[in-house]
Amino acid sequence: MVVLNYQKKHIRKNEFSRPGYKLLRVQAVMDHYTANPGADAEDHFEYFDKTIIQIKRYAGAHIFVDRYKALELIPLDEGTFGGNDGGNATLKLQTLRARDPRYPTSTGDGNANLLCIHVEMCLEPDGTIHPDTIKRTALVHQMLQRKFPQLKDTYNRFVRHFDVTGKNCPAPMVKNPSLYKNLLDMTHGLIPINLVSKPKEEEEMIKMAVVVYSDADLSVGYDLANEKKCGLYNRKSLANEKLKINELMVVGGSTEGLKDKTNRIIDLSGANRWDTRKKVISYLGK
Numbered sequence: 214m215v216v217l218n219y220q221k222k223h224i225r226k227n228e229f230s231r232p233g234y235k236l237l238r239v240q241a242v243m244d245h246y247t248a249n250p251g252a253d254a255e256d257h258f259e260y261f262d263k264t265i266i267q268i269k270r271y272a273g274a275h276i277f278v279d280r281y282k283a284l285e286l287i288p289l290d291e292g293t294f295g296g297n298d299g300g301n302a303t304l305k306l307q308t309l310r311a312r313d314p315r316y317p318t319s320t321g322d323g324n325a326n327l328l329c330i331h332v333e334m335c336l337e338p339d340g341t342i343h344p345d346t347i348k349r350t351a352l353v354h355q356m357l358q359r360k361f362p363q364l365k366d367t368y369n370r371f372v373r374h375f376d377v378t379g380k381n382c383p384a385p386m387v388k389n390p391s392l393y394k395n396l397l398d399m400t401h402g403l404i405p406i407n408l409v410s411k412p413k414e415e416e417e418m419i420k421m422a423v424v425v426y427s428d429a430d431l432s433v434g435y436d437l438a439n440e441k442k443c444g445l446y447n448r449k450s451l452a453n454e455k456l457k458i459n460e461l462m463v464v465g466g467s468t469e470g471l472k473d474k475t476n477r478i479i480d481l482s483g484a485n486r487w488d489t490r491k492k493v494i495s496y497l498g499k
């Protein structure tokens with residue numbers, strides 16, 4: 214079960230990783246990998262808050278994602294040096310060729326960093342990106358889509374560093390593009406992030422879960438499951454699972470056929486998807 218676990222710990226303002234200028238707008242999210250096996254999000258805080266100033270290298274990213282958490286190092290309205298490779302790279306993606314006289318790096322071919330939030334995926338010691346890191350990155354994408362509605366156009370607004378400048382980053386997703394497509398499919402809600410799909414041999418007791426009726430309720434179901442830090446199922450997958458859930462939150466549809474699965478039903482279904490969302494929000498006390 215992967216939850217967002219988003220924490221903010223901003224690095225100090227400095228010339229090399231947090232120059233402090235404002236983004237022109239949030240046009241896209243650029244996904245990266247750290248190329249630094251075994252170093253987690255906290256390690257990268259240390260690197261971008263201290264080491265980088267000592268070695269005088271220009272680099273940076275807003276959010277670092279590892280197996281256990283997502284860490285925001287730079288406020289999301291500020292720019293950093295995530296994906297222009299020194300400002301001299303030839304930009305493959307025309308839409309990200311920003312120029313602005315206020316920023317000295319925006320010369321030549323334009324500067325994608327003026328328009329992008331950068332997300333870095335941390336690596337396991339063996340150099341792979343852990344499946345939980347990928348799932349959490351999808352949750353980070355979804356959080357960014359809630360914050361910046363223009364990003365809901367998933368397949369046009371989320372790009373690999375490779376797509377922007379041709380750099381081999383994130384390398385595992387350049388080598389195997391279907392890995393990146395999977396990540397975006399999770400982001401877009403086409404592949405449920407925390408769906409338990411393998412039937413268990415024996416009936417398992419789970420404390421709490423959310424069940425959605427159809428794709429229409431998927432997004433509010435995600436929000437609720439994230440908030441409650443519990444699993445998310447659709448009707449069909451739940452019917453196939455050999456498990457018992459102590460408290461089952463029903464988001465959309467009737468409670469029919471669910472009684473065998475749970476000790477307690479919390480019915481959050483409304484007359485339609487909007488009504489359902491309203492009920493969930495009021496249940497969460499927001």
Ligand SMILES: [Zn+2]
Binds near residue numbers: 244296374383
């Ligand atoms: Zn990169």
